[in-house]
Amino acid sequence: MSSPLTNTYGMLMLALLFTLIFYGVAMILGGMYFRTFPKDRMRVKVVVTILLLFVTLDAASIFAWAYIDLIELFGFPQLLDKMQPLSLVEFYCIFILGFIAQCYFALQIWIISHGNIWITSPALIFAVVQFVSATVQTARSALVGAYSRLGETESTVILEQVFSSAADVYITVVLCILLHHSRSGIKTTDTIITKLIVYAVHRGVITTVLSLLTLALFVWQPATFIFMVPLLPTGQLYAINVLATLLHRQTIRGKPAQNDTFDLNIHFGRSTRSTQRSNGTPQVQSLKPAASADGIQVLSMVCPQSTTVHTWPGDGYGKGALQHSGSDDTAVDPDDSV
Known part of the structure; x- marks a missing residue:
């Protein structure tokens, strides 16, 4: 016969382990970002800093929660059902991290769709409803005051998890559709787009599955901590998604095809770098800072196989749609921020 703590604090220890690993x-990833992109725009650095602060608060709160219940309250089982304030802090950190990540990817949709409010609005609406319902859920949990009574908050839990999953699914599907329709027929740019689609699917599927699993386990056994195993690490995964997206800007393009020759002019806010490749041999030359009239960084690519000149405009959070002249080819690099 298993211990009565197996489905409660045993599950909490598993959730703590996964949370600390993530x-x-x-x-x-945060350290790699600041080392790799020291000249990123300040607003991007602020977003990354906020993410790192909340993942730290998230990890610290779950560790302190487990320490208080399992060490300080050891020998007082009658007190273990009382909800610790730190557990509420931990829950809310998860919701905040999810909201920030969903808003970040909604911004990518805005950029890729050239500011299409009808395409972007559903993602923002889902994210806002998720965050509001999560706030209500946290308040209701504080009012019930006991873990065994969390089942009384089932309606808001369902609302929060459903809209969280809806936001993740919508963002993933829309990004994939927009990227797919931006294929240019040029091997280099199509390879970039394929990589971006794979990234979009990976980062959306994981958080969606965890949200749905959390919901199913909570409805099944709300008086236990089984649902916390997929729930508590979710905030860390949202932050990892954003940080990984920012970091892969340097590697997403990979090596060009042997027969491709193209120029890359990348404006990194205060500096400009020109890269030329011919038959796979790169030549890089640092240039003086270049000013942009509208404050938008531009990445231009010239392919001799066509008359097309492609440019990625960006706003500091993510590059926009690959604009063009000379042909009907388009492509998109939403993650190549600054």
Whole structure:
């Protein structure tokens, strides 16, 4: 016969383990970001800093929660059902991290769709409803005051998890559709788009599955902590998604095809770099800072196989749609921010 703590604090320990592992990954990615992109726009750095602060608060709160219940309250089982304030802090950090990540990817949709409010609005609406319902859920949990009574908040839990999943699914599907319709027929740009689609699917599927699993386990056994195993690490995964997206800007393009020759002019805010490749041999030359009349960084690519000149405009959070002249080809690199 298993211990009565198996489905409660045993599950909490598993959730703590996964959360701390993902926290380590998030902090490594954060450190890599600041080292790799020291000249990124300040607003991008602020977003990354906020993410790192909340993942730290998230990890610290779940660790302190487990320590208080399992160490300080050891020998007082009658007190273990009382909801710790730190557990509420931990829950709310998860919701905040999810909201920030969903808003970030909604911004990517806005950029790729050239500011199409009808395409972007559903993602923002889902994210806002998720965050509002999560706030209500946290308040209701504080009012019930006991873990065994969390089942009384089932309606708001269902609302929060459904809209969280809806936001993740919508963002993933829309990004994939927009990227797919931006294929240019040029091997290099189509390879970039394929990589971006794969990234979009990977980052959306994981958080969606965890949200649905959390909902199913909560409805099944709300008086236990089984649902916390997929729930508690979710905030860390949202942060990892954003940080990984920012970091893969340097590697997403990979090596060009052997027969491709193209120029890349990348404006990194305060500096400009020109890269030329011919038959796979790169030549890089640092240039003086270049000013942009509208403050938009531009990445231009010239392919001798066509008369097309492609440019990625960006706003500091993510590059926009690949604009063009000389042909009908288009492509998109939403993640190539600054």
